Amino acid sequence: MRFVSYRIGDEAFYGAETEGGLVPLSPHFPHWPTLRDAITADGLHELALAVGQAKTWEVRTTFRTIPIPNPEKIICVGVNFPDRNAEYKDGQEAPPNPSLFIRFPRSFTAHDQPLIRPRASDKLDYEGEIAVVIGKGGRHIPEAEALDHIAGLTLCNEGTLRDWVRHAKFNVTQGKNFDRSGAMGPWLVPFTHAAQITDVRLTTRVNGEVRQDDRTSRMIFPVARQIAYISTFTTLVPGDIIVTGTPTGAGARLDPPQFLKPGDVVEVEAEGIGILRNTVEDEA
Structure with missing residues (x-):
């Protein structure tokens, strides 16, 4: 499993990189705005389960960001x-x-x-x-x-x-x-x-x-x-x-x-x- 963070315009998202393309996840988990929030909630396993149920989405206008865009340290x-x-x-x-x-x-x-x-x-x-x-x-x-x-x-x-x-x-x-x-x-x-x-x-x-x-x-x-x-x-x-x-x-x-x-x-x-x-x- 490979989790990515990215932007579309001024909006921040995260998802999973798969062989078929990008699977957006953050729209399905609004209570976890970033991957850091998902990690804090011990939610990576839940995100992984969701990858198989979500639709692969090929977006060419994404701007990749560092995986954890808001670390404390x-x-x-x-x-x-x-x-x-x-x-x-x-x-x-x-x-x-x-x-x-x-x-x-x-x-x-x-x-x-x-x-x-x-x-x-x-x-x-x-x-x-x-x-x-x-x-x-x-x-x-x-x-x-x-x-x-x-x-x-x-x-x-x-x-x-x-x-x-x-x-x-x-x-x-x-x-x-x-x-x-x-x-x-x-x-x-x-x-x-x-x-x-x-x-x-x-x-x-x-x-x-x-x-x-x-x-x-x-x-x-x-x-x-x-x-x-x-x-x-x-x-x-x-x-x-x-x-x-x-x-x-x-x-x-x-x-x-x-x-x-x-x-x-x-x-x-x-x-x-x-x-x-x-x-x-x-x-x-």
Whole structure:
């Protein structure tokens, strides 16, 4: 099952992407205006049942949005693969706890929409990642129970302006939050079993060339550990998104560095989830 969020004109909707086309669901569930509301009500199973009864609708004027368009929090995990940690060449072993930062929803665009290279910088870089969407919230979630708190999975290109992450002494907020510099999608895949996240191949391609290629089983901090750690200091709520970390191979680490430019096509792919595809355009 693949749930999508989209717009027609100024109106927001959600539905299911099927082989036959789009199945609108939100008109049948007005008490759940967004997918976040459906997740809060533990309603994804009910939505899935409705897909078989609803009429497939091919609409060519839809504008895809990120799967959860109104999350309370988007928390990103940095430096979470062994080779990524080694890139820093500071002689340090993997840290005892994950490095975290926050992104705003406006910093992401949707599948098949362009990433925007801003006027302020020509150093837009890609970071392919898997994002987990929280279904059952809580504080102090035990690691052994953490995966039970996931509603679904999606993909993320955690686009970064490399020079702007060094504008301050140690925070990266600026370089991670330019409008539409990253992407999320193409859909939300319901999470039903641990194998969907524990050992999954994750790749990123730029213009067809593989730049990143690793498996989630090699994460320094597995997803269950991330959820347990984050819930120690903040209450996770349904619809919150955790962007779980990117492998080595970003453009800034190539020799010479290769940043994204207008016309490039970036694809992030993960087994069992799909492909997130975006072009690149300059800010108007």
